[in-house]
Amino acid sequence: xxxxxxxxxxxxxxxxxIAQAKSPQIYNARLEAAGVDAALVPWRLSAEAFDIGMRxxxxxxxxxxxxxxxxxxxxxxxxADIVTQRARQVGACNAMRRRGDGRWEAxxxxxxxxxxxxxxxxxxxxxxxxxxxxxxxxxxxxxxALAEAxxxxxxxxxxxxxxxxxxxxxxxxxxxxxEARASTPRLxxxxxxxxxxxxxxxxxxxxxxxxxxxLPAGLAVVxxxxxxxxxxxxxxxxxxxxxxxxxxxxxxxxQAVLDFFADAx
Amino acid sequence: xxxxxxxxxxxxxxxxxIAQAKSPQIYNARLEAAGVDAALVPWRLSAEAFDIGMRxxxxxxxxxxxxxxxxxxxxxxxxADIVTQRARQVGACNAMRRRGDGRWEAxxxxxxxxxxxxxxxxxxxxxxxxxxxxxxxxxxxxxxALAEAxxxxxxxxxxxxxxxxxxxxxxxxxxxxxEARASTPRLxxxxxxxxxxxxxxxxxxxxxxxxxxxLPAGLAVVxxxxxxxxxxxxxxxxxxxxxxxxxxxxxxxxQAVLDFFADAx
Numbered sequence: 001x002x003x004x005x006x007x008x009x010x011x012x013x014x015x016x017x018i019a020q021a022k023s024p025q026i027y028n029a030r031l032e033a034a035g036v037d038a039a040l041v042p043w044r045l046s047a048e049a050f051d052i053g054m055r056x057x058x059x060x061x062x063x064x065x066x067x068x069x070x071x072x073x074x075x076x077x078x079x080a081d082i083v084t085q086r087a088r089q090v091g092a093c094n095a096m097r098r099r100g101d102g103r104w105e106a107x108x109x110x111x112x113x114x115x116x117x118x119x120x121x122x123x124x125x126x127x128x129x130x131x132x133x134x135x136x137x138x139x140x141x142x143x144x145a146l147a148e149a150x151x152x153x154x155x156x157x158x159x160x161x162x163x164x165x166x167x168x169x170x171x172x173x174x175x176x177x178x179e180a181r182a183s184t185p186r187l188x189x190x191x192x193x194x195x196x197x198x199x200x201x202x203x204x205x206x207x208x209x210x211x212x213x214x215l216p217a218g219l220a221v222v223x224x225x226x227x228x229x230x231x232x233x234x235x236x237x238x239x240x241x242x243x244x245x246x247x248x249x250x251x252x253x254x255q256a257v258l259d260f261f262a263d264a265x
Numbered sequence: 266x267x268x269x270x271x272x273x274x275x276x277x278x279x280x281x282x283i284a285q286a287k288s289p290q291i292y293n294a295r296l297e298a299a300g301v302d303a304a305l306v307p308w309r310l311s312a313e314a315f316d317i318g319m320r321x322x323x324x325x326x327x328x329x330x331x332x333x334x335x336x337x338x339x340x341x342x343x344x345a346d347i348v349t350q351r352a353r354q355v356g357a358c359n360a361m362r363r364r365g366d367g368r369w370e371a372x373x374x375x376x377x378x379x380x381x382x383x384x385x386x387x388x389x390x391x392x393x394x395x396x397x398x399x400x401x402x403x404x405x406x407x408x409x410a411l412a413e414a415x416x417x418x419x420x421x422x423x424x425x426x427x428x429x430x431x432x433x434x435x436x437x438x439x440x441x442x443x444e445a446r447a448s449t450p451r452l453x454x455x456x457x458x459x460x461x462x463x464x465x466x467x468x469x470x471x472x473x474x475x476x477x478x479x480l481p482a483g484l485a486v487v488x489x490x491x492x493x494x495x496x497x498x499x500x501x502x503x504x505x506x507x508x509x510x511x512x513x514x515x516x517x518x519x520q521a522v523l524d525f526f527a528d529a530x
Contacts, residue, residue: 006286021271056321
């Protein structure tokens with residue numbers, strides 16, 4: 001990448017841990033390709049240090065944007081002067097930008113990245129019936145993004161039934177045109193299957209859905225786990241399904257965040 | 266330079282303004298050449314934001330060192346758990362490192378860089394008689410570094426006589442073996458002439474010393490102004506003197522600071 005000089009503008013990705021984060025390479029490669037003299041640097045803040053660290057970050061005059069990862073996506077909202085409706089609904093943000101007027105604006109692109117990646121894979125979610133497995137923080141952001149992008153029906157399941165019910169209730173309130181249910185569909189009913197749990201992160205045969213011999217070939221399968229070789233993706237490829245990996249989702253999200261940063265006014 | 270990843274360790278240079286600073290290129294080129302996965306990033310903090318900004322910086326878990334430039338070199342001392350004798354004597358620091366035990370240690374390398382650059386130019390200051398023109402913050406750091414490196418006699422002048430007197434008194438107290446005076450020497454008495462004022466920064470004919478047709482060829486001439494074409498350096502080159510420019514001083518200082526960072530224990 002180009003040399004960092006005194007004039008280079010900064011972005012930081014704030015999390016703990018941070019050393020394993022793939023975002024810096026992805027963002028910096030895109031900034032470089034776009035000919036922008038800016039860099040995204042990793043920034044490790046523990047949950048205990050987050051408030052003091054954030055107060056310091058936002059008063060750095062050459063820092064124009066922040067990206068948030070675990071465990072700060074909820075706590076970061078308190079530092080925004082403006083919170084987009086989407087981020088408010090999800091209750092979390094993954095990006096903040098310094099606007100031209102000096103105010104910090106928070107938005108949430110976690111689900112947006114997945115929607116973009118599906119679109120890039122030739123499977124826009126508008127009108128689709130989607131099964132979302134996993135109703136944690138990632139699942140919540142994805143559910144709102146799917147509804148916002150026009151998904152017609154959304155099934156949400158989680159081993160903790162209360163979490164699915166909570167997402168379904170909130171998505172229904174925000175996007176009544178999307179029919180959301182805390183229920184397990186038959187595979188034949190759905191067009192898109194999304195794993196938003198951490199099952200598969202450690203490799204091996206574990207799958208977020210019950211064991212089946214194959215999947216309908218028309219299904220699009222998304223696995224947010226950041227590896228290409230999960231059991232679910234392997235099954236999907238064997239079945240002839242279109243697949244979207246965690247890496248593709250992160251790439252889609254990175255471009256959405258960089259567009260957000262570039263358009264700060 | 267190499268791509269910044271999540272595992273890249275960070276240093277920051279804190280100042281206001283910062284866009285014109287040459288240090289990021291110099292430090293990053295050296296880190297790159299040494300094969301170290303670390304980057305120095307510019308960090309703009311106004312004087313008003315300095316306290317809040319510093320509290321934030323020092324709690325970032327992947328930030329291992331700080332470099333200070335105008336106007337923060339004095340104020341930074343308050344954030345150090347340990348202050349070296351040299352930095353305490355000068356009353357300012359230009360670098361802080363996070364030690365292995367977690368404590369932040371401040372030191373002052375501004376004058377050290379100049380002493381190193383003179384040594385690299387074949388003119389060690391031990392035993393020398395030096396005329397230091399300019400008794401501001403830079404002059405003060407340089408005076409202590411010269412005395413520490415064994416200069417035998419030090420003449421300090423400034424348009425504000427109180428500033429020269431103050432440096433002379435403090436240097437004498439700390440380094441009684443160095444004979445310091447607030448006086449203007451004859452050019453034939455000295456071995457090294459140092460401009461530590463900002464005269465020459467804007468280009469043109471202005472010189473920090475009274476107009477002379479030439480300088481003794483045996484004189485070593487240092488100009489801390491960060492440009493190669495000052496009137497003083499031009500006169501020195503015409504006179505056959507060895508010269509050390511501001512850029513050479515910054516390079517010497519950068520290596521001293523990087524050694525300090527690398528040896529954090």
